[in-house]
Amino acid sequence: MDVYEEDYRLPTNVRPTHYDLTVKTDLKLLRFDGIVRIWLNVIEDTSAIILNSSDHEIGSATLQCDALLTAQSPTSQTIDTTHERAVFLFSIPLPAGSKAQLTLTFTGALTDSLCGYYRSISASEDLSTPVAARKAFPCWDEPLLKASFTISLVSRADTVNLSNMSVASEIVLSHGAAISTSAGFDTAWISEKLLTDGTANADKWKVTRFETSPLMSTYFVAYANGEFSYLESSYTSPLSGRTRSVRVYATRDIVHQAQFVLDLTVKVIPLYEKVFDIEYPLPKLDTLVASVPYLSDPYAYAKGVFPEWKLHSTFISTFLQSALLLDARLSSHAIEVPYPDANMIGQIFDALSYEKAASVLRMLSHYVGEEHFLRGVSMYLKSHLYGNSVTEDLWEGISTATGLDINKMMNNWVKEMGFPVVTVTETHNGIHVRQDRFLASGLAEPDENDTIWTIPLFLLTVSADGTVSVDEEIVLDEREKIIALDITKPFKLNAGTLGFYRVLYSPDRLVQMALEAVKPSSPFSTEDRMGIIYDAVALSRAGLIDVSSALSSIYVFRNETDYLVLEGISSCLYQLISVWWEYPLIVDSLNELRREIFSPIVQYLGYDYMETELLDIHQLRTLAISHAAAAGDQEVIQTSINWFARYMQSGDDSHIRGDLEAVVFATAVEYGSHTEWEAVKQISLKPKSPSSGMAAMRAMCATQDLALARETVNYAFHKARDQDITYCFAGLEKNFKTRKLLATAFMENFSNVHNKFASSYMFRFLIESAFGSLSSRQDYNDIDAFFRDKDVSKISLQLKQNLDNIQSNAAWVERSTADLRQWFLERK
Structure with missing residues (x-):
């Protein structure tokens, strides 16, 4: 056993080739039962079989082998919870070269864990879908170990079963009638389960068997059961001419919002086929909506179908900056x-x-x-x-x-972890460029700075006649080099913000570039302007330029009209506010700057959305109203309050456009009383749409009343559904009155939260929300001390990353507070 405990990978003595999996789902009792028959190739002589299993109980086990006369049961059957494995020992070894079949029964609970085979709720409906295969059924859960799958689902007759492949057959079971052995199902097991559970005569049940899949890794296995409805269309393959069914499934209360997803899927799949010259390999394509933003935020899923959505520019703010911020930590x-x-x-x-x-x-x-x-x-x-x-x-x-x-x-x-910053030093006939590893705390120390990246510099230059060109071939693949160019003309490295690195210019050049960028005839694109803004704030956080230099460059863009550039400005200003959140005078000054930028846009665009207006205008209005309200614009605040008061009086919310629900709900709670808080809570419990529910859950957390704040924190930890806790955490983190309460409550409830979410992708978000925005040395010391005696094996990386973030926030505050105050004093 010790050899396996030391080895993180499963033994290679046997390899699975095919799974025949049957799962019975009971949405009333919130449990599932299953039987899986796994065909194996025996690679080495062995008397032990080890596979992955977690969060369910394994019942009986039987092993048959073509080289042995009789089937055998294990002499020992144990579960290794640390490594999520089931270990079976047999008295008669399996000979190398033989073929075997392992049959296991298992049972588990349908929980709200969002991992494995879990229960998700939309209004009054339940749905279940696997995410981590080992938590759904016993299997060899490593991507290398591909196999084919034949899946059968047993469920109540009035529900819908889904899986990767098309339905091969489906029968409704008659009360007390035997199942035909020709159906291909695991008939004996199904009959036994229905009888022993006492459910055979209580409800009608059905069995859905799906076609056998191609070879695939276990993380591609998907199945679901619930009271689903669907919208249907089809597409014709541009490669083969074959027509395929395309469906989008969702629970009945939200399926009407799925038309956009369906239309988009039908457009996108043929494009992918042509781009990669590979036909979609399965006979049908179903999409099951288990995440409501998939319905409520259509702009996030364009995939190149709608060029007016400027996805290349959006990539910078949505994906590139997120990765750069995380990769700038020493614990990357x-x-x-x-x-x-x-x-x-x-x-x-x-x-x-x-x-x-x-x-x-x-x-x-x-x-x-x-x-x-x-x-x-x-x-x-x-x-x-x-x-x-x-x-x-x-x-x-x-x-x-x-x-x-x-x-x-x-x-x-x-x-290698990390990424470089390219430092530009101007000479009389060109520039000297040098690469070093960039960290949020500054340049890496020598022992952390030994990586030399091959960096495409994407050098933008302007010729004497005003022609703009980008050299896409020049690279920096050594520590430093000199590049000849005319520095009296505009130039910029990382044109289009295409590279995964920051660029450090002198403060004078940075402001000069910003001034050049806002000219009507500027050679710098939207992507370039975004890069200038994001880099400036990141470099000031690292102490490579003063925060006053970053703000001076941002201030140049105060009359900007491009939505994506303004989104970058709003993000950077909020980052400063969030770091200096315990310095009210600085927060007030930054909010005054936000009002100076965004309030005129609200006054110009107004509150009415037009169906014919450009998407940029639509998004800009929402951005401006949201940030003007958050920054204390009294007109916007009063408008939001009035809208919500009208809703409370009449029950009619048709005048509150979906784009503004988040700001209207949050403003009503922030400047209201228990009445507004309770009204928003009721919206979250019975929303008219998923997006309304998410907006309401975040808005509940905006209260400035400490008693209500504590009640909201308690609601998040003890009453909110597991799948909704992220929305509560996001709202609590944003509210400076509840930020410390959230961190304290997380530590007080750590055992419960850890048990529920440590194995879920959600935990990363929860720990980031709880601690990532804190910004003092005392916070760092308190959190570090709290976790010293805790089992953090499943969250060690996220914990280190968040401690790094607190440390860099604290260093930024200590280094730049005086500079920040001085910059605002000089503006008055």
């Missing part, structure tokens, strides 16, 4: 992490695994050219269909398409 991790244990797996799938990975691929695509990049990706996908691959296989495909050594270029971006 590489995109590719070798052989993590199960506890670490849940921690590494964060903004670095997704947003940083997407960002460096975006950088590579622009460097080699999108056409060459996509051709290389297509070659890679075709070479490894239904197989396993490593990162180098992708680089090989792109290398073949481009003729470049992509592995050499990308190796450090993927396998």
Whole structure:
């Protein structure tokens, strides 16, 4: 046993080839039962079989082998909860080269954990869907161990069963009637379960059997049961001419909002087929909406279908900055992490695994050219269909398409943590550029600064006749180099903000670039302006420029009209407010600056949304109203209060547009009493739409009354549904009156929260909300001391990252408070 406990990977003595899985779901008793038959190839002589299992109980186990005369039961059957494994020992060893079949029964509870086979609620409906395979059924839960799957679902007859593949057959069971053995189901087990549970004569049940899947990893296995409805369409493959059914399933109360998702899916899939020259491999495509933002925020899912949505620009604020902020911490991790244990797996799938990975691929695509990049990706996908691959296989495909050594270029971006800052020093005939690892606390110390990245510099220059050009071939693949150019003309590194790095200019050059950027004939694009703003604040936080220099450059953009640039400004100003949240005079000054920028926009655009207006105007109005209200604009605040008062008097909320629900609800609670708080709470309990419910849950947390604040914190920890706790945490973190209450309550309730969410992707968000915005040395010391004697194996990385964040916040406050005060004094 010790050898397996030391080894994070499952033993390779046997390999699964096929699963026949049957699951009975009981949404009334909130439990599931299952039986799985797993076909195995025996690689080595063995008397032990070890596979993954967690959060359910395994009942009987039987092993058959073609090289042995009789089936056998295990002599020992144990569960290793630490490594989430089931260990079976048998008296007669299985010989290498033989084939075996392991049959296991299991049972578990449908909880609100959002992990495994879980229960999710929308209004009065229940749905269940697997997320982590080992928590849903016993299996070899490692991506390398691909197998085919045949899935059968047993459920009440008035519910809907879904899985990856098309339905092969479905029968409704008659009371007391035997199941035909020709149906292909696990008939004996199903009959026994219905009889022993006492449910055979209580309700009508049905069995849905699905077609056998292609080879796939366990994390692709999906099944669900609930009272679903659907919208349906189809698309015709541009490669084969085959027509496929496309459906979007949701619970009955929200399915009417799924039309956009359906229309978008039908448009996107043919585009993907053409781009990668690979046909969608399954006979149908179902989308099950288990996350309501998928319905309520259509702009987030355009995937290149709507060019007016400026997705390349939006990527900068939505994904790139998120990854840069996290990767700037000393406790970051590489995109590719070798052989993590199960506890670490849940921690590494964060903004670095997704947003940083997407960002460096975006950088590579622009460097080699999108056409060459996509051709290389297509070659890679075709070479490894239904197989396993490593990162180098992708680089090989792109290398073949481009003729470049992509592995050499990308190796450090993927396998090393962190990213560089490129420092630009101007000379009489050009610029000197140097790369160092960038940290939120400043430049890395020498022992943390040994990585040399291959950096596409994307150098933008302007010629004597005003022609703008971008050199996409020049790279910095050494510590420093000199580049000749005319510095009397505008120039900029990282044109289009395409690279995964920051650029440090002198304070004078930074302001000069900002002044150039706001000219009507500026050579700098929207993406460039966004990059200037985001870099300036990040560099000031790291102490590489003064915060006054960052604010001076942002102030140049005060008359900006582009929504995405203003979104960047609002994000950066809120970051400053959030760090200096315990300094009321500085917060007031920053809010005055916010009003100076956003209140005129509200006055100009007004509160009425037009169906014919551009998306930019639509989004800009919402942004301006939200930030003007948060910054204390009395007219916007009173308008919101009046709207909510009208709702409370009449019960009619048709005058509160969905885009403004969040700001109207939050403003009503912030400036109201228990009456407004209770009204918003009732909206959260019975919302007219999922987005209204989310807005209300966050708004409840805006109260300035300490008694209500404590009641709200108590509600979040003890009364809110598990799946809704993130909305409560987000609201509590944003409210400066509840920020410390949230941190304290998290520590007081740590055991309960840890038990519920430590294995869920949600825990990363919860711990970030609870601690990530604190900004004093005392906060750091208190939290560090609290966790010293706690089991933090499943959250160790997130904890370190948040402690790093508190430390860098505190350092920024200590270093820059006087400079910040001086900048505002000089403006008066």
